[in-house]
Every structure is written in structure tokens, then in C-alpha cells.
Amino acid sequence: DGGITQSPKYLFRKEGQNVTLSCEQNLNHDAMYWYRQDPGQGLRLIYYSQIVNDFQKGDIAEGYSVSREKKESFPLTVTSAQKNPTAFYLCASKPHLGQTNTEAFFGQGTRLTVV
Amino acid sequence: AQTVTQSQPEMSVQEAETVTLSCTYDTSESDYYLFWYKQPPSRQMILVIRQEAYKQQNATENRFSVNFQKAAKSFSLKISDSQLGDAAMYFCAYRSARAGANSKLTFGKGITLSVRP
Numbered sequence: 001d002g003g004i005t006q007s008p009k010y011l012f013r014k015e016g017q018n019v020t021l022s023c024e025q026n027l028n029h030d031a032m033y034w035y036r037q038d039p040g041q042g043l044r045l046i047y048y049s050q051i052v053n054d055f056q057k058g059d060i061a062e063g064y065s066v067s068r069e070k071k072e073s074f075p076l077t078v079t080s081a082q083k084n085p086t087a088f089y090l091c092a093s094k095p096h097l098g099q100t101n102t103e104a105f106f107g108q109g110t111r112l113t114v115v
Numbered sequence: 116a117q118t119v120t121q122s123q124p125e126m127s128v129q130e131a132e133t134v135t136l137s138c139t140y141d142t143s144e145s146d147y148y149l150f151w152y153k154q155p156p157s158r159q160m161i162l163v164i165r166q167e168a169y170k171q172q173n174a175t176e177n178r179f180s181v182n183f184q185k186a187a188k189s190f191s192l193k194i195s196d197s198q199l200g201d202a203a204m205y206f207c208a209y210r211s212a213r214a215g216a217n218s219k220l221t222f223g224k225g226i227t228l229s230v231r232p
Contacts, residue, residue, distance in 0.1 A: 031218060040124070042206060042222035050217075058219065090160065094218055103150075104220065106160035 003027065006091050006107035013078070013085070013114050021076045021110045023091035031094040032074035033104065036060060036087050043090060049074055078112065086114045117142045117209050121223035128197045129231050135182075136192045136226050138207030146212040149183065150220070151192045155203040163205070166190065168212070194228075202230045 004025045013019040023032065031050055035043040045058030049068040063082025068074055074093075078085045088111050092104040118141045128134035140149070151163040166174045166183050173181050178195045194201055207223040 033219065035220075040224055042119075042121075042224040043220070044222075045219045048217060048219060056217065088158065092160075103162055103165065104218075109158050 004091060004093055004105055004107035006089075006110050008110060009108070011110055011112045013112065015114055016080045018077055018079050019085075019112065021078065021089055021091075021112070023074045023076065023107060025072050025074075025093045025105075025107075027093055027095075027105065028071070029093035029105075030071070030096045031104075032068070033092040033094070034058075034064075034066065034074070034076045035090045035092065037090060037109075038087050046076065046089075085112055087112060117144070117147075117211070117221045119207050119209050119221050119223040121207055121226050123226050124224070125227045125229070127229045127231060128194070128201075130197055130199060132197055133193060133195045134197055134228065136194070136205055136207075136228065138190045138192070138223055140188050140190060140207070140209050142188070142209065142211075144211055144213060148210045148212055149181075149190045150208040150210070151179070151181070152206045152208060152222075153201075153203045154206065154225070155200075160206075164192065197230050199230050199232060202228060204228070 007022045033048045034046040037043050044060050047066045049055040065077045090109045091107040094104040120139045147168045149166045153161045153163050164176045164179050180193045182191045204225045204227050206225045209221045
């Protein structure tokens with residue numbers, strides 16, 4: 001079955017450590033996104049990528065980094081510079097950035113807790 | 116920049132009754148899409164319904180329908196014959212239809228809907 005897989009589902013990190021969240025899709029989608037969800041805040045865009053080896057900052061990119069070395073993979077690294085990293089992280093993909101009549105598919109998310 | 120506002124943090128509805136969730140938005144664009152997403156306890160985001168701004172007809176998907184008022188920038192979701200499985204958080208979202216836009220979704224803060232048996 002095609003879909004988006006985020007792993008792990010739950011992740012714990014010590015303060016000061018970097019951690020990488022995985023997002024893999026087998027939908028052959030060009031565009032991929034990372035959103036952060038906090039209670040009472042809705043979802044906010046961290047980074048997005050239109051094609052391999054290209055990515056752009058979203059609204060809250062500070063303290064995060066990404067890579068897009070393969071079409072199917074878009075990992076997110078939460079660095080020690082992120083002041084408040086505890087949150088729920090959602091990855092999404094879309095067939096093509098320019099196809100405005102197609103919608104994004106979401107993964108099931110990763111809950112990151114800093115201890 | 117576009118903004119999406121959901122002013123009601125929580126709502127409750129009796130099973131089999133109808134409930135309306137409110138959403139307003141602000142944009143200077145004329146062509147865009149509006150969405151309602153459902154997030155159940157599993158936290159999987161599920162697309163409930165989509166409205167294209169250039170279409171005057173309100174979108175409908177089975178028990179879900181919208182009231183799209185473009186001039187008022189209002190986009191409410193009506194759930195008819197509410198079921199226990201409708202209990203979830205619901206997000207209103209906006210996306211530009213402008214060519215070259217990054218297709219990012221702008222979300223409201225969400226509303227938690229509970230369904231009473």
C-alpha cells in the first residue's frame with residue numbers, strides 16, 4: 001500500500017542533543033512538508049521541499065534542518081538550537097507543487113519529548 | 116499573509132443531531148482553496164472536505180457540508196446526523212491557488228468536537 005511513514009511514533013531526547021525524525025513516502029510525490037503541532041496552535045510549517053536536493057524554510061524553521069537526497073525521503077533534524085522542541089511533528093507529501101488541484105497526504109506523526 | 120481563525124476551542128453535540136463549526140479567514144487573494152481536516156485521537160490528519168473559492172456552490176461530502184461566504188470570508192462546516200466517530204479535533208485550513216505558490220497549508224487553531232451518546 002502506498003503512503004507516508006513516519007518513525008518513530010514516540011521519541012525522547014535529552015536537552016542539548018540533536019535528533020532526527022524520519023519521513024518516507026512511496027507515493028512518488030514531488031513535494032514534501034514538515035509541520036509542527038502544539039496544543040492550541042494548530043499546525044505550522046517548518047520546511048518544505050519541491051524536488052530532490054532543494055528545500056525552503058517555512059514559518060518556523062529556526063532550530064531545525066532538513067535534507068532531500070532522495071525523492072522518497074525528507075528527514076527533519078531538531079537541533080539543540082530549537083528552544084522548545086517538545087511537540088507533535090507531522091510530515092506530508094503532495095504529487096507536485098504546481099498541481100493546485102491535488103491535496104497533501106499526511107503521515108501519522110512523531111511525538112517528540114525533551115527530557 | 117493569510118490567516119485562519121477558529122474562535123471556538125470546543126463544541127459538543129448530541130448523537131444524531133447537527134452541529135456547525137465556524138471558521139473565518141483573511142486573504143488578499145481571489146483564488147484559493149479552503150479545507151476542513153479531521154484529527155481523531157490517532158492524530159492522523161484526514162481531509163474531510165474541500166472548497167474551491169471560484170466555485171459558488173457549497174461543497175458536500177455525505178453528512179458533511181460547508182457554508183462558504185466569500186465576501187464575508189467565512190467557511191463553516193456542518194455535520195449532520197452526528198456519529199460517535201465524528202468526535203475529533205477539526206482544523207480549518209487555507210491554501211493559495213496561485214501558480215508558483217508553495218502549496219503550503221495555513222491552519223486555524225482547531226476545535227475539539229465531542230459527541231454525546
